[in-house]
Amino acid sequence: MKGTNLGELEEIVLLVVGVLFDDAYGVAIQEELRKRCDRKATLSTIHVALHRLEEKGYLESRLDGATNERGGRRKLLFRVTRSGQKALANARDMRNDLWRAIPKAAFANSLVMK
Amino acid sequence: MSTSSRHEPPQWVKRFLGMFLEPRLLEASLGDLEEKFRSKLQRNTPHWKTKLLYTLEGLGFMRMARRPRNAGVQTTINMISHTLLFFTRLVRKDKSYYLVSLLGLMLSLASFLFIMMFINDELAYDKFHERHPRIFRVAAHLKSGDVEFNMAATQFPAAQALQSELPEIEQAVRIFKTDPMLHYGDKKFQERVVMADSNFFDVFTFPLIVGDAETAMNEPASIILTERAAKKYFGDANPIGKTLLVDGQQPLAVTGVMRNVPEQSHIRFDAVVPLTLQLNQWRRETGLEGRENKWYWYGAYTYIMLKTGVAPDRVRAKLPLVVNKYFPERFRPDAWLELQPVADIHLNSNLAQELEPGGNILYVRLFSIVAFVIMIVSSINLINLSYFKITSRTREVGIRKFLGQNAMRIIIQLSIESILIGVTAFVLAVILCQIFISDFNLLVQKNLYLWTAPNGMIMGGLLALIILICIVAVVRPAIRYAMQASSYLLLQQYRSPDKARLRNILMGLQVCFSFVLLVFSFIISRQIDFFRNKDLGFDRHNIVLVNMNEDLWPKLEAFKTELQKSKDIVEVSGGPVPGTGCNTWRFVPEGGSYEKPVMMPFAWVDYKFLSALKIKLLMGRDFDPEAKYDSAWPFIINRRAAIELGWLDDPLNRTLEVFAAGTTKIMAKGIVIGVIEDYHFESLHGPVKPIVLTPDTGFGTAIIRVSGTSPESGIASIGALWKKFSDKPFEYEALDRQLERLYDKESRLSNVILFFTVIALYLTCYGLFAMSSLLFSSRLKEVAIRKVFGADQMTIVRQLYTRYAVFNLIAIVVGVPIAMYLGNLWLQTFQYRIDLDSALFIKAGVCILLAGLLSVSYYLARVAFSDPVRFLRRD
Numbered sequence: 001m002k003g004t005n006l007g008e009l010e011e012i013v014l015l016v017v018g019v020l021f022d023d024a025y026g027v028a029i030q031e032e033l034r035k036r037c038d039r040k041a042t043l044s045t046i047h048v049a050l051h052r053l054e055e056k057g058y059l060e061s062r063l064d065g066a067t068n069e070r071g072g073r074r075k076l077l078f079r080v081t082r083s084g085q086k087a088l089a090n091a092r093d094m095r096n097d098l099w100r101a102i103p104k105a106a107f108a109n110s111l112v113m114k
Numbered sequence: 115m116s117t118s119s120r121h122e123p124p125q126w127v128k129r130f131l132g133m134f135l136e137p138r139l140l141e142a143s144l145g146d147l148e149e150k151f152r153s154k155l156q157r158n159t160p161h162w163k164t165k166l167l168y169t170l171e172g173l174g175f176m177r178m179a180r181r182p183r184n185a186g187v188q189t190t191i192n193m194i195s196h197t198l199l200f201f202t203r204l205v206r207k208d209k210s211y212y213l214v215s216l217l218g219l220m221l222s223l224a225s226f227l228f229i230m231m232f233i234n235d236e237l238a239y240d241k242f243h244e245r246h247p248r249i250f251r252v253a254a255h256l257k258s259g260d261v262e263f264n265m266a267a268t269q270f271p272a273a274q275a276l277q278s279e280l281p282e283i284e285q286a287v288r289i290f291k292t293d294p295m296l297h298y299g300d301k302k303f304q305e306r307v308v309m310a311d312s313n314f315f316d317v318f319t320f321p322l323i324v325g326d327a328e329t330a331m332n333e334p335a336s337i338i339l340t341e342r343a344a345k346k347y348f349g350d351a352n353p354i355g356k357t358l359l360v361d362g363q364q365p366l367a368v369t370g371v372m373r374n375v376p377e378q379s380h381i382r383f384d385a386v387v388p389l390t391l392q393l394n395q396w397r398r399e400t401g402l403e404g405r406e407n408k409w410y411w412y413g414a415y416t417y418i419m420l421k422t423g424v425a426p427d428r429v430r431a432k433l434p435l436v437v438n439k440y441f442p443e444r445f446r447p448d449a450w451l452e453l454q455p456v457a458d459i460h461l462n463s464n465l466a467q468e469l470e471p472g473g474n475i476l477y478v479r480l481f482s483i484v485a486f487v488i489m490i491v492s493s494i495n496l497i498n499l500s501y502f503k504i505t506s507r508t509r510e511v512g513i514r515k516f517l518g519q520n521a522m523r524i525i526i527q528l529s530i531e532s533i534l535i536g537v538t539a540f541v542l543a544v545i546l547c548q549i550f551i552s553d554f555n556l557l558v559q560k561n562l563y564l565w566t567a568p569n570g571m572i573m574g575g576l577l578a579l580i581i582l583i584c585i586v587a588v589v590r591p592a593i594r595y596a597m598q599a600s601s602y603l604l605l606q607q608y609r610s611p612d613k614a615r616l617r618n619i620l621m622g623l624q625v626c627f628s629f630v631l632l633v634f635s636f637i638i639s640r641q642i643d644f645f646r647n648k649d650l651g652f653d654r655h656n657i658v659l660v661n662m663n664e665d666l667w668p669k670l671e672a673f674k675t676e677l678q679k680s681k682d683i684v685e686v687s688g689g690p691v692p693g694t695g696c697n698t699w700r701f702v703p704e705g706g707s708y709e710k711p712v713m714m715p716f717a718w719v720d721y722k723f724l725s726a727l728k729i730k731l732l733m734g735r736d737f738d739p740e741a742k743y744d745s746a747w748p749f750i751i752n753r754r755a756a757i758e759l760g761w762l763d764d765p766l767n768r769t770l771e772v773f774a775a776g777t778t779k780i781m782a783k784g785i786v787i788g789v790i791e792d793y794h795f796e797s798l799h800g801p802v803k804p805i806v807l808t809p810d811t812g813f814g815t816a817i818i819r820v821s822g823t824s825p826e827s828g829i830a831s832i833g834a835l836w837k838k839f840s841d842k843p844f845e846y847e848a849l850d851r852q853l854e855r856l857y858d859k860e861s862r863l864s865n866v867i868l869f870f871t872v873i874a875l876y877l878t879c880y881g882l883f884a885m886s887s888l889l890f891s892s893r894l895k896e897v898a899i900r901k902v903f904g905a906d907q908m909t910i911v912r913q914l915y916t917r918y919a920v921f922n923l924i925a926i927v928v929g930v931p932i933a934m935y936l937g938n939l940w941l942q943t944f945q946y947r948i949d950l951d952s953a954l955f956i957k958a959g960v961c962i963l964l965a966g967l968l969s970v971s972y973y974l975a976r977v978a979f980s981d982p983v984r985f986l987r988r989d
Contacts (some may be wrong), residue, residue: 044174
């Protein structure tokens with residue numbers, strides 16, 4: 001099914017939303033992405049990803065937490081839903097399965113196996 | 115707070131996003147953006163960078179603009195895309211119509227653009243001088259008998275005198291122009307050098323790239339090169355302090371490099387040298403009585419810069435004071451000075467000794483008229499054709515209305531379609547100009563470039579104009595149709611009441627304008643033919659001009675004798691080449707006053723001058739190398755001079771004395787031995803002046819008459835002989851070709867006008883052609899019925915033609931006085947000119963009439979020879 005796949009950026013954003021737990025909104029996510037994943041993304045790119053994840057039902061959002069720095073505007077705060085968690089777990093399981101299926105000889109001389 | 119409030123995020127981004135984002139997303143995104151903005155500012159990121167980042171990131175949110183908040187915006191987007199789609203379908207359906215009208219519009223826009231660029235360039239001359247409104251050139255006028263001498267230059271002391279008499283003058287600067295050879299090592303070029311007073315750079319805006327304008331002219335032996343000249347001698351090396359040799363002797367130190375002289379300057383030069391250098395040299399050569407102290411020699415171009423706020427008329431009023439105080443007494447009553455604004459010189463000044471051949475305000479006016487006509491003609495095409503195009507779409511408009519589109523939308527839809535054609539034509543026109551600009555430059559002898567700021571303004575204006583015309587063209591019929599009830603429009607028979615009168619007037623205007631242009635271009639080419647063929651008082655054919663050089667000057671006699679031996683050479687002489695003019699000297703006739711000399715051109719010619727050029731001797735005899743005249747010089751004068759001196763009845767053996775140039779000393783006394791018929795020793799732009807000839811065996815240019823039967827072998831034998839005397843390459847020029855070059859400007863510009871006339875004519879014919887297709891198709895049924903009732907085909911053809919013929923005739927008759935007025939205006943500028951005769955008008959009229967009738971013939975024939983059954987069966 002097309003609508004439920006997780007894109008690479010989407011997966012990371014979903015994870016970061018989990019990391020930030022109750023304070024996941026645009027700027028915070030951008031900052032976290034930069035710090036943890038060394039990834040530069042514009043605010044709109046992040047919002048596009050968030051919007052898509054919400055459409056797929058992996059995220060839920062609410063408006064809250066206005067501050068002065070934001071010119072009195074509220075944040076769009078995100079939270080991972082149950083199905084979001086399931087999607088993340090699926091993605092991880094799939095990867096683990098794939099890792100396990102790689103024959104030892106294939107990566108024998110590579111750094112990965114050290 | 116105060117620092118952060120100074121740097122607010124750009125408001126327009128907020129407003130822009132506000133139009134396109136959902137409220138929830140809008141609040142979140144603006145909040146995020148602002149938070150980031152402030153934190154960046156706090157981390158001392160430069161605020162321009164912060165703002166830029168805000169803008170870029172903000173605009174990134176546009177990809178989330180799913181559904182505009184404003185329904186109107188959405189509708190507009192839909193409407194535009196619908197219009198575009200619909201338009202492409204229309205074009206596909208009627209390719210030839212849209213292609214041809216696009217081409218016509220493109221041609222007219224490109225012509226308009228070219229002409230405007232030309233005009234703009236002409237008008238911009240010398241405006242680059244920052245202080246140009248205050249800079250004036252002093253021109254000198256002098257009258258001697260009936261002959262006026264109008265000179266661009268004044269006497270050398272005039273600048274000093276003006277400055278001391280008139281406190282309104284801030285600066286006065288003199289320019290003396292020479293063309294010496296400059297040497298640097300083995301590099302040797304002839305350059306155009308202006309020798310100027312040291313305040314040259316204070317008055318004129320010629321910025322220095324290297325060196326200091328204040329001090330560069332301090333030392334007399336210095337030179338300031340233009341960038342181009344500096345590059346020629348020194349390549350990329352620093353030229354400052356290097357030494358150039360003038361004519362192989364005088365060393366000059368380079369003290370500065372200036373930017374190249376702009377194209378739009380009436381002074382062109384490669385280098386500036388302080389005038390003091392020249393003045394000192396004259397002082398050395400002639401003692402204290404150096405030429406620069408004399409009020410006789412008009413050799414210095416004098417420019418003055420007025421103090422700020424001084425009205426030039428106040429200074430003009432005081433100029434006679436200077437004349438009366440300083441000019442030699444005998445000149446005072448008949449001499450006056452004139453102030454010419456420097457920016458007017460190029461177009462409005464046409465004096466003797468101009469620094470550069472100027473433009474002509476008349477051509478600027480004529481070109482504007484041509485541009486105007488082309489624009490009008492193509493606008494009329496647009497208006498007439500759009501009208502019919504919209505008429506043919508009655509049913510479409512009806513359906514649109516029936517489906518609920520309101521009148522405003524329909525009008526907008528039709529306007530956008532029209533504008534699309536206009537804008538496309540404009541873009542194509544700009545591309546066309548870019549492609550052909552080098553050819554146009556060749557034609558008008560300019561260096562125009564499309565992408566300059568002033569040309570950008572022209573293009574912007576033109577784009578606005580064409581959009582306006584496109585809207586005007588459709589708005590009237592569009593409103594008429596859009597306001598009708600759909601039930602009327604859907605009726606098959608519906609035709610809006612036809613305003614044929616306005617349309618006919620517009621088409622008449624086109625024909626009338628084309629006629630005027632055509633007559634005008636006929637007049638121009640006739641006048642130029644006239645120049646080419648007018649009897650000049652000498653025989654210009656089979657004359658070969660050869661410039662002598664330093665190898666030949668010592669052996670001139672031997673060269674001449676050898677030449678005479680060839681059977682293909684009729685006569686060998688030398689002297690001033692007709693067409694180039696002669697210097698003016700001061701003569702005192704016998705019994706005349708030394709205080710009031712007569713100014714007349716004076717020329718030294720070789721003995722066979724008259725017979726070589728076949729100038730007619732009226733009285734007396736030709737120069738004879740054997741004859742002796744005691745100490746007197748033999749003079750031959752022309753008829754004009756005899757009239758001028760009042761000797762027409764009995765001129766022979768009278769004496770004339772001539773002053774040495776620039777002094778009060780008598781150089782020689784002469785005796786008149788002959789009178790010749792007037793011949794045009796200057797160009798035909800002015801009247802024949804008096805002239806005095808005296809024999810001299812040395813000359814700079816040999817005038818050789820070769821035999822008319824085999825001119826080539828004559829030239830070949832000169833070439834063969836030349837090789838024996840000089841190792842330089844043999845170069846020659848035919849006199850008739852050189853004379854034609856005097857009228858180069860006229861013939862070039864007439865070609866330009868002819869070219870654009872053809873375009874205007876094409877546009878008119880195309881308009882008539884397209885209109886005839888539309889007009890005749892409405893008469894198909896009428897013709898069919900008539901045929902059924904037995905009308906003869908020729909009668910129908912005659913009937914259909916008559917209307918067009920009458921219509922064109924009226925337009926032509928209206929055009930006659932306009933053409934006459936314009937033609938006379940142009941002809942007035944020539945001393946010798948053609949008469950406007952009716953043949954010219956008839957020729958142009960017939961051309962237009964034929965072209966007009968031919969354009970309508972195709973559709974006319976289709977209607978007249980149509981099968982009546984086909985058109986009657988339809989209903």
